[in-house]
Amino acid sequence: MEEETEVMYTHPIHDFKYKKDELYCEGVSIASIVKKVGTPVYIYSYQTLVDHYRKIKEAFKAIDPIICFAMKANSNLAVLKALVKEGCGFDIVSGGELKKARLVKADMKKIAFASVGKTEEEIRDAIKAGILIFNVESRPELENINRIAGKMKRLVQVALRINPDIDAPTHEKINTGSLKKKFGIDLKTARDIFLGQKAFKYLKINGVHIHIGSQITSVIPFLVAIEKTLAFVDELELDGVRIEYFDIGGGLGIFYKDEKPQTAEDYAQKILPLFKGRKFKVIMEPGRFMVGNAGIFITRKLYLKDNGVKKFMIVDAGMNDLVRPSMYGAYHEIIPVRKSSAKRITCDVVGPICESGDVFAHDRVLPAVKDGELLALLSAGAYGYVMASNYNVRPRVAEVLVKGKEWAVVQDRETFKDLIKGARIPEFLK
Numbered sequence: 087m088e089e090e091t092e093v094m095y096t097h098p099i100h101d102f103k104y105k106k107d108e109l110y111c112e113g114v115s116i117a118s119i120v121k122k123v124g125t126p127v128y129i130y131s132y133q134t135l136v137d138h139y140r141k142i143k144e145a146f147k148a149i150d151p152i153i154c155f156a157m158k159a160n161s162n163l164a165v166l167k168a169l170v171k172e173g174c175g176f177d178i179v180s181g182g183e184l185k186k187a188r189l190v191k192a193d194m195k196k197i198a199f200a201s202v203g204k205t206e207e208e209i210r211d212a213i214k215a216g217i218l219i220f221n222v223e224s225r226p227e228l229e230n231i232n233r234i235a236g237k238m239k240r241l242v243q244v245a246l247r248i249n250p251d252i253d254a255p256t257h258e259k260i261n262t263g264s265l266k267k268k269f270g271i272d273l274k275t276a277r278d279i280f281l282g283q284k285a286f287k288y289l290k291i292n293g294v295h296i297h298i299g300s301q302i303t304s305v306i307p308f309l310v311a312i313e314k315t316l317a318f319v320d321e322l323e324l325d326g327v328r329i330e331y332f333d334i335g336g337g338l339g340i341f342y343k344d345e346k347p348q349t350a351e352d353y354a355q356k357i358l359p360l361f362k363g364r365k366f367k368v369i370m371e372p373g374r375f376m377v378g379n380a381g382i383f384i385t386r387k388l389y390l391k392d393n394g395v396k397k398f399m400i401v402d403a404g405m406n407d408l409v410r411p412s413m414y415g416a417y418h419e420i421i422p423v424r425k426s427s428a429k430r431i432t433c434d435v436v437g438p439i440c441e442s443g444d445v446f447a448h449d450r451v452l453p454a455v456k457d458g459e460l461l462a463l464l465s466a467g468a469y470g471y472v473m474a475s476n477y478n479v480r481p482r483v484a485e486v487l488v489k490g491k492e493w494a495v496v497q498d499r500e501t502f503k504d505l506i507k508g509a510r511i512p513e514f515l516k
């Protein structure tokens with residue numbers, strides 16, 4: 087029997103494990119992938135991904151919700167295709183995401199379109215595609231969708247995104263449920279719209295939507311937001327408004343460091359009773375929960391620098407490749423791809439970008455691996471590659487999907503040619 091050890095002390099289910107001293111994703115060694123693809127690279131586990139989808143589906147089977155994966159968390163086409171094959175739908179936020187959903191042949195009747203600023207073209211394309219529902223975030227947007235639907239002679243289903251004015255305990259930049267934020271519609275305006283919906287001839291305003299923030303590890307804010315919205319819906323129903331869709335959004339937190347996030351079952355156990363005896367079709371929009379722990383990010387150590395005050399482990403990835411640590415102060419566990427007995431040092435893990443914020447970890451205790459050795463940043467499957475940029479003229483990295491003993495590059499590393507595509511020096515400068 088090969089020795090297998092969990093990567094982390096308490097890391098929840100995933101398929102990244104050491105076999106002997108080498109880190110594997112399912113049946114493939116990370117080092118063997120890197121040999122062919124180079125670094126930096128995102129590596130995803132198919133099994134971890136579909137397991138998370140299946141867990142949610144199973145936990146909520148009593149109400150059979152429409153599960154719309156929030157594509158913004160990871161829109162790699164292979165990841166999306168794997169989910170479509172499982173029967174998953176998508177929460178989308180742009181025309182580009184709609185096009186990706188169509189490319190992987192998603193069921194348009196499982197597409198919910200949110201975003202505070204949908205353009206005319208995006209609205210038209212989504213109506214044409216026959217998506218399930220628009221999650222609408224303001225009255226002017228509603229008027230615009232009504233006008234466009236009228237021109238197209240179509241009846242369009244709409245849910246109002248309610249802003250329940252709840253301050254969920256999460257990072258300021260990913261907290262969306264309070265009226266200090268741009269998201270959703272306040273209860274009073276929403277009520278007026280529902281009651282006056284005859285004015286919108288081409289809309290069937292028959293849904294409510296909430297999304298109070300991301301990386302929320304306690305169930306309480308979800309319960310408060312849903313209960314508040316249910317009370318709002320009850321009042322509307324007394325006034326003769328019929329609600330068919332109740333979209334509870336995403337936001338489920340995952341494990342990065344020492345969080346104790348809810349499992350799908352914990353979450354379902356608390357949420358399901360709220361919908362008992364109600365006839366709504368529930369929609370869910372999990373993003374991070376499905377992909378977060380299904381991906382890791384591999385970088386190579388370049389140098390160690392000691393300036394007498396601090397040690398810096400300099401790696402070949404930068405904040406342009408994975409921005410979460412610099413943007414949100416997010417924690418990603420860092421482990422060596424080959425287990426190391428080198429002495430432990432306390433260092434900052436930094437990239438090559440010309441910004442002091444280009445730091446993956448502050449004062450982290452790590453083995454002082456040799457130059458050229460590989461490091462893995464864990465829980466990098468959500469909001470990793472999708473938030474990458476070309477800052478400092480750096481190409482976006484490659485993405486790899488592993489399934490059992492098979493693996494494939496599912497996104498090529500960009501080339502310099504990709505970086506200058508469309509760039510022109512005008513005649514008057516020549």
Ligand code: LLP
Pocket residue numbers: 156158159177200260297299300301335336337338371372373374375410414468469
């Ligand atoms: N539904 C809506 C309307 C959303 O805006 C979002 C995420 C989700 C669902 C999915 O949320 P999740 O289940 O993934 O928490 N870049 C940040 C996270 C931004 C979340 C944006 N909206 C991060 O790296 O932490």
